Amino acid sequence: MRVLIAMVRDRFDIVIVGAGPAGCTAAYLLAKAGFSVLLVDRGRGAGSKLLWGGKAYAQPLRDIWPELDREAPIHRWVSRDRFSFVWGDRVLTLEYKLGRKVAFTVYLPELVSWMARKAESVGATFIDEVVIDEIIVRDGVVYGVRSGNDIIRANVVVDAEGINRMLLEKLGLASKPNPYSLSLGVKEVLSLDSKLIEERFNLDKGEGLAWLVAGDITKGIPGGGFIYTMRDSISIGLVLSIGHAADMAEKGLLKEHVSSLVESFRLHPYFRVYWREADIIEYGGRMAIEGGLSYMPKKLYTNGLLVVGDAAGLLVNTGYTIRGVDTAVTSARLAAETIVEAHNKGGFTEDNLRAYEEKIKRSYIYKELVEHRGIEDVFRDQFFFTKFPALATRIGAKLFESDYEEPSMLRALLDSAREEDISILRIIYKLGRVARKL
Amino acid sequence: MRIIVGIKWVPNTQAVRFDPETGTLIRRGVPSIVNPHDLPAIELALRLRDSAGGEVIAISMAPPPAVKGLELALGMGVDLAILVTDRVYAGADTLATSYVLSHTIRKIEREYGSVDLVIFGQETIDSSTAHIPAQVASWLEWPYIYYVREARILDNKVVRVVRELEEYIEEYELETPAVLGVAMRSLKPRHVSLSNKIRARFEKKLIIWSNNDLKLDTRCVGLKGSPTIVAKTIDMPEVPRRKEVYKPRDARDAARWIISRMLEDEKLRELLQRTLWGVKS
Numbered sequence: 001m002r003v004l005i006a007m008v009r010d011r012f013d014i015v016i017v018g019a020g021p022a023g024c025t026a027a028y029l030l031a032k033a034g035f036s037v038l039l040v041d042r043g044r045g046a047g048s049k050l051l052w053g054g055k056a057y058a059q060p061l062r063d064i065w066p067e068l069d070r071e072a073p074i075h076r077w078v079s080r081d082r083f084s085f086v087w088g089d090r091v092l093t094l095e096y097k098l099g100r101k102v103a104f105t106v107y108l109p110e111l112v113s114w115m116a117r118k119a120e121s122v123g124a125t126f127i128d129e130v131v132i133d134e135i136i137v138r139d140g141v142v143y144g145v146r147s148g149n150d151i152i153r154a155n156v157v158v159d160a161e162g163i164n165r166m167l168l169e170k171l172g173l174a175s176k177p178n179p180y181s182l183s184l185g186v187k188e189v190l191s192l193d194s195k196l197i198e199e200r201f202n203l204d205k206g207e208g209l210a211w212l213v214a215g216d217i218t219k220g221i222p223g224g225g226f227i228y229t230m231r232d233s234i235s236i237g238l239v240l241s242i243g244h245a246a247d248m249a250e251k252g253l254l255k256e257h258v259s260s261l262v263e264s265f266r267l268h269p270y271f272r273v274y275w276r277e278a279d280i281i282e283y284g285g286r287m288a289i290e291g292g293l294s295y296m297p298k299k300l301y302t303n304g305l306l307v308v309g310d311a312a313g314l315l316v317n318t319g320y321t322i323r324g325v326d327t328a329v330t331s332a333r334l335a336a337e338t339i340v341e342a343h344n345k346g347g348f349t350e351d352n353l354r355a356y357e358e359k360i361k362r363s364y365i366y367k368e369l370v371e372h373r374g375i376e377d378v379f380r381d382q383f384f385f386t387k388f389p390a391l392a393t394r395i396g397a398k399l400f401e402s403d404y405e406e407p408s409m410l411r412a413l414l415d416s417a418r419e420e421d422i423s424i425l426r427i428i429y430k431l432g433r434v435a436r437k438l
Numbered sequence: 439m440r441i442i443v444g445i446k447w448v449p450n451t452q453a454v455r456f457d458p459e460t461g462t463l464i465r466r467g468v469p470s471i472v473n474p475h476d477l478p479a480i481e482l483a484l485r486l487r488d489s490a491g492g493e494v495i496a497i498s499m500a501p502p503p504a505v506k507g508l509e510l511a512l513g514m515g516v517d518l519a520i521l522v523t524d525r526v527y528a529g530a531d532t533l534a535t536s537y538v539l540s541h542t543i544r545k546i547e548r549e550y551g552s553v554d555l556v557i558f559g560q561e562t563i564d565s566s567t568a569h570i571p572a573q574v575a576s577w578l579e580w581p582y583i584y585y586v587r588e589a590r591i592l593d594n595k596v597v598r599v600v601r602e603l604e605e606y607i608e609e610y611e612l613e614t615p616a617v618l619g620v621a622m623r624s625l626k627p628r629h630v631s632l633s634n635k636i637r638a639r640f641e642k643k644l645i646i647w648s649n650n651d652l653k654l655d656t657r658c659v660g661l662k663g664s665p666t667i668v669a670k671t672i673d674m675p676e677v678p679r680r681k682e683v684y685k686p687r688d689a690r691d692a693a694r695w696i697i698s699r700m701l702e703d704e705k706l707r708e709l710l711q712r713t714l715w716g717v718k719s
């Protein structure tokens with residue numbers, strides 16, 4: 001009783017490659033606008049490869065899902081942001097208490113699965129565990145996608161393939177990344193009772209903490225550490241510049257394996273008390289891009305194609321943290337708007353899709369990227385990763401670790417600078433640069 | 439031709455880690471997969487259908503996440519997939535499982551028409567009993583051939599089967615309906631296809647049956663219907679890998695060297711005693 005005349009589903013208005021935050025958002029908005037939408041991901045389930053617990057900004061997501069606060073799998077609302085300089089076992093910490101719900105901690109596979117379910121609820125078809133091998137272009141116009149021997153036709157393809165741009169590279173729209181534009185994120189998840197988390201981090205019920213760490217925990221590799229409190233676990237890890245790490249290893253300056261860097265971070269006497277008795281339940285590593293603007297393809301659109309999210313280089317990497325969820329979501333929203341407008345104008349031609357790039361350039365994402373342009377250089381500067389934390393903690397030691405006298409702030413600064421062999425002028429100059437870039 | 443293929447959703451034992459402190463397997467976060475030895479069975483079923491016509495129905499008795507496994511079978515090209523799932527089926531040994539599966543096959547016959555072949559993989563990577571195909575065959579009182587490498591439909595009611603044993607190859611002709619167990623790695627499974635997956639989704643080719651549908655006596659299924667008792671489990675200690683190079687004079691010398699190296703290591707010695715000689719230390 002095999003169905004002989006199979007209902008052939010080989011054509012959709014929109015095919016979206018990649019079910020990360022960008023792809024799921026595009027699928028949701030376009031299906032809701034009435035298009036037939038196919039969303040495809042190679043992983044099992046949406047966002048399954050995004051093995052991190054981190055922090056996401058809420059408002060850009062609320063713009064699309066006003067029900068976010070109520071429905072999304074939010075772990076904790078970030079109520080405290082901390083920043084620490086670490087040098088050996090000396091630590092200088094700053095903390096800021098937030099007044100409203102700006103960002104939340106979340107386990108990304110959960111958040112992205114939620115987005116994918118939203119997309120399916122308004123009619124998008126989500127197929128997982130299938131790889132798209134190629135975006136097919138015929139006579140300069142996107143024709144569809146190929147997976148193995150199957151060709152699925154589409155009026156528009158939205159490329160949301162993330163940082164690994166196999167498809168865009170094949171189309172000649174993006175080049176292979178160089179190691180200096182990539183960083184490696186490595187993380188561990190430590191399970192800990194939610195009450196203990198709240199006690200140890202001084203949080204009210206449901207509140208969370210985001211903590212960034214700079215200093216010699218990266219053994220001089222440009223990068224930094226992060227700590228996020230999840231519902232009943234803590235996510236810790238490091239972000240490391242791959243190119244610089246490789247250079248250092250070559251020069252014999254780096255002998256340790258990354259996993260042992262994370263391990264020393266976990267065992268650091270200042271931090272480890274927070275996760276005493278916690279079990280490691282997960283660990284993993286993943287690549288991220290560094291500089292957004294330099295990673296952006298020459299064009300974000302062609303006849304029948306739009307590029308969104310990480311694939312478009314739309315992510316902000318400050319050196320210790322990576323922020324790409326809200327930017328991916330926003331870029332997908334702008335892409336969906338453009339597609340609806342192009343449809344009303346009569347077609348998905350390059351001319352009609354150009355508006356997408358203009359929208360991106362007018363958006364907060366682009367402003368962020370421009371503002372952080374050059375931050376890579378600042379952060380790549382050994383000064384920031386080695387000298388500065390050393391200096392800051394030395395000043396701290398002078399101020400707080402003296403047995404008899406209490407030196408003035410200025411005295412502490414001058415003495416520390418001399419001992420670290422840094423000129424005060426250089427400090428002021430460097431700080432000025434950092435301040436301008438932040 | 440109506441062919442049923444049975445698949446099992448198993449933890450990926452290659453990704454399961456062993457916790458030496460508690461002596462248990464760490465299954466948390468370990469992705470499940472379709473039992474790899476079932477893939478040649480799916481492939482054989484599809485080849486028979488492609489040559490003789492008809493339809494292939496994949497069945498699995500498992501908790502709900504196993505829909506992912508059935509989606510894979512649909513992606514390979516099976517025509518219908520049925521997940522048989524119910525809390526009362528939990529904790530089943532092979533007897534209770536084969537009981538449910540055989541009644542699933544009976545119900546398929548009632549709903550879709552007579553079944554000609556039931557095909558299983560040889561065994562599963564997580565339990566390796568190889569009981570299921572034989573037990574299903576006995577419940578149904580159908581003939582059963584295992585270690586099958588090839589099969590061909592001769593005419594509507596006869597199938598020719600090749601099974602490869604260590605020293606000889608046997609060929610059988612048997613009347614359908616029959617049950618086949620397919621030898622491991624005998625056929626290369628085809629890839630999952632996007633079109634198949636889309637078609638399966640639009641034509642709603644994945645259906646779920648519970649005990650409301652099968653209406654089996656709850657004393658015969660799940661934990662209650664399972665007489666098997668695990669008397670004892672012995673964990674194999676994990677031995678870290680060490681690389682050593684030894685240039686032996688001949689095979690005898692090599693064997694002697696390997697055994698003597700193993701005997702020097704306390705854990706390996708214990709393993710050898712347990713597995714090779716069955717001696718308790």
Ligand SMILES: Cc1cc2nc3c(=O)[nH]c(=O)nc-3n(C[C@H](O)[C@H](O)[C@H](O)COP(=O)(O)OP(=O)(O)OC[C@H]3O[C@@H](n4cnc5c(N)ncnc54)[C@H](O)[C@@H]3O)c2cc1C
Nearest residue numbers: 018020021022042054055132161162185309310323324325
């Ligand atoms: C370690 C680390 C920590 C981070 N922490 C944060 C944080 O705290 N806050 C924050 O906002 N951001 C963070 N980010 C960044 C954030 O994860 C990304 O910016 C975001 O996921 C980008 O979304 P996307 O949808 O563009 O791409 P992705 O999320 O990468 O999704 C791309 C999807 O496409 C699929 N795919 C790719 N190619 C194909 C193909 N050919 N066929 C089928 N499927 C394909 C992939 O499987 C993947 O699911 C972090 C990143 C890393 C690496």
